[in-house]
Amino acid sequence: MKIINRLSAKDPNFKLDLAKLLNIDTQQNNQITIAVSKILSDIKEKGDLSLLEYTNKYDRLNIKSVDLLEIQKIKWKEAFDNLKLEQRSNLEKAAERIKQYHQKQIMNSWSYKDEYDNILGQRISPLEKVGLYVPGGKAAYPSSVMMNAIPAKVAGVNELIMVSPATNGIINSLVLSAAFLSNVDRLFTIGGAQAIAALTYGTNLIPAVDKIVGPGNSYVAEAKRQVFGKVGIDMIAGPSEILIICDGKTPIEWIVMDLFSQAEHDELAQSILLCPDIQYLNKIEAKIKELLPNMPRKEIIASSLYNRGLLILVENLEQACNISNFIAPEHLEISTEFPNELMKFIKHAGSIFLGKFSSESLGDYCAGPNHVLPTSRTSRFSSPLGVYDFQKRSSFINVSPNGANELGKIANSLAQEEGLQAHALSAHYRINY
Amino acid sequence: MKIINRLSAKDPNFKLDLAKLLNIDTQQNNQITIAVSKILSDIKEKGDLSLLEYTNKYDRLNIKSVDLLEIQKIKWKEAFDNLKLEQRSNLEKAAERIKQYHQKQIMNSWSYKDEYDNILGQRISPLEKVGLYVPGGKAAYPSSVMMNAIPAKVAGVNELIMVSPATNGIINSLVLSAAFLSNVDRLFTIGGAQAIAALTYGTNLIPAVDKIVGPGNSYVAEAKRQVFGKVGIDMIAGPSEILIICDGKTPIEWIVMDLFSQAEHDELAQSILLCPDIQYLNKIEAKIKELLPNMPRKEIIASSLYNRGLLILVENLEQACNISNFIAPEHLEISTEFPNELMKFIKHAGSIFLGKFSSESLGDYCAGPNHVLPTSRTSRFSSPLGVYDFQKRSSFINVSPNGANELGKIANSLAQEEGLQAHALSAHYRINY
Incomplete structure (x- = not known):
């Protein structure tokens, strides 16, 4: 019984078959487009009144005054102070490492004098106001708060405004703690297209921002698409992907769990393994069958692997790099003995994990680099979220x-x-x- | 008779009146959206066949074979070799200065080892293939070729593919020369949405690229909007703007001509002057009336100044900076005795021109910084075109x-x-x- 797709790069139909498996139908949903457009114009015209209406409706609340949509900092501090010691220490260590990495991305102003005594230069300054969208409910991830907020604060953003829906009144205390730890400035419990609209146009309660970042559902993504230009946005993310190039020497279950860790995100997520050793690939497939039933998120993983997962037999590791360049993956693990030798052949990848100890999961949480990465082949022309996304440049001449x-x-x-x-x-x- | 709008920052209605003058109706044209969408899907499905059809139709040509849409480098070299000595020397000097400035923007890879011997880093690499759109006809500007192509080549882009429509078979020889001088790799005489489609999806003749930059008409802009995500694009530019802060000591006709130079681009272009000296503003208005009739592009200038041009009396220069920050102009001239003192108050501006000798026109052609700049208040969150737009970053961990x-x-x-x-x-x- 098929549990994952398999291809051989030798097969004459390989390119076509691969293209089919990579393709996902991203047709725009017209109904969402229209619904979002209505929400945007309502909030633009009617401000807080409309914001409160939509929030009560979509987040199943019964709030009487719009002011109650702001959560005061004292509450996040409380959440943070109430963490178990180990939780707190883990969040702090992760935040510290993320900060350390991103500080190296800070750009500095420069200028020079030319032979005619003209002064030419480039001034770097932080964005003034930034909105950070954080999904509510099941997908409320403290790591995502840190990965978006820390680079913004390292860049020097003056006012970082977080929004996150409190569906049914519930807010995740780890998310609150991460907001506190990342020095977010203000926090509002609003979500959906109405939150994007409020951040774009501003209301009496919500300040208008210059850029909006952070992941969200299809309404949020469409709202960001529609306000783009009026404010800046980060990329609109597609399903998450991992591509692993392996020489067949990494412990089988490590690679299987790396494939699972991508697949467990959602059913459209894609896990791909390239290896020149067919025995190894066979063992991987067997181990998938063995380990899958024990995974709490087994339904999502099974569906992702069945429809989009892929084991590719390659002729050699250099060919694997060429195939990887065509796919231009979001995450690339080079799980081989001499990964630096192969990295030279890699042209496109959001984040590269070198050697068998470098699992994507370490990067997702605490290695230091950002986990917001270009998906759907966009690593050909775009880059991980970073401090540079929260700084802007002005040229000047005298x-x-x-x-x-x-x-x-x-x-x-x-x-x-x-x-x-x-x-x-x-x-x-x-x-x- | 009114020739330009006037406001005083003291007026109680100032903010409202200003907002009205800044506002432009940028409603999307539904017919263009549909027409472009059809062109994109035709080229995607039928490739060169469809490309040739659209090109013959829209550029009023009768070309039989699609291969003839490529202009061989020998032809551009010919155009360059045939330039008058002074023309050639001017282009070369401008190119050299632009190159020198942009070389300072090159980002370099870095890595470090942390206390556990993990290696963390950021790898910088150039985009592989970039498409450069250059409008044909009247708006064929060699300076625009250089401003887009030189940063791409400084970044190390491997294949820079220029497209420009040869409407009625005519190609501007200065544009060809600029392409030669800027080390463009290939050149095709195609334009409109069909050119954007060909660069996005690739045809037998036209290579698919990773990013498309360069200005164009409303069809080109809409096509870029629609392919965004499949390929990278630069910003979609709005009408050009200048804001001048003047202490009233710059020669009157200099400032008038700076206002004209923005207004002559097109009727939607916007020229704004802020000054605390009402006598000076009166003299400016009188000088506008005096000089306007002699300008070859007087109709465009007159219309731009009448509808969108603006002289604002401010209480002092610091207030002028605050108003400028609200407008977040594309070009900002600080035409005062001590411009650096004022620059400290400036938060948002694409390019800043300091002191009375720094006219925007010098920056447009040859000072060094890029003339592709964020319009329509987008300098709040975006930056001039630069080498960083043609480089991408990958994080890596070992x-x-x-x-x-x-x-x-x-x-x-x-x-x-x-x-x-x-x-x-x-x-x-x-x-x-």
């Missing part, structure tokens, strides 16, 4: 009288040729002043 | 056996709390191995 002579001549002439006479004159006036 | 013990405990515990048992086990297996 032209000297001498510089105005030199640059003025060039600009005057090029502008004439482009038929932009005011540009030309504006440069010309400043020559020989 | 966990040591000792590190796996330490990190494994934290990850195991946090994953348990998030209800992700496969994540927990995957970390747990690697403890004490």
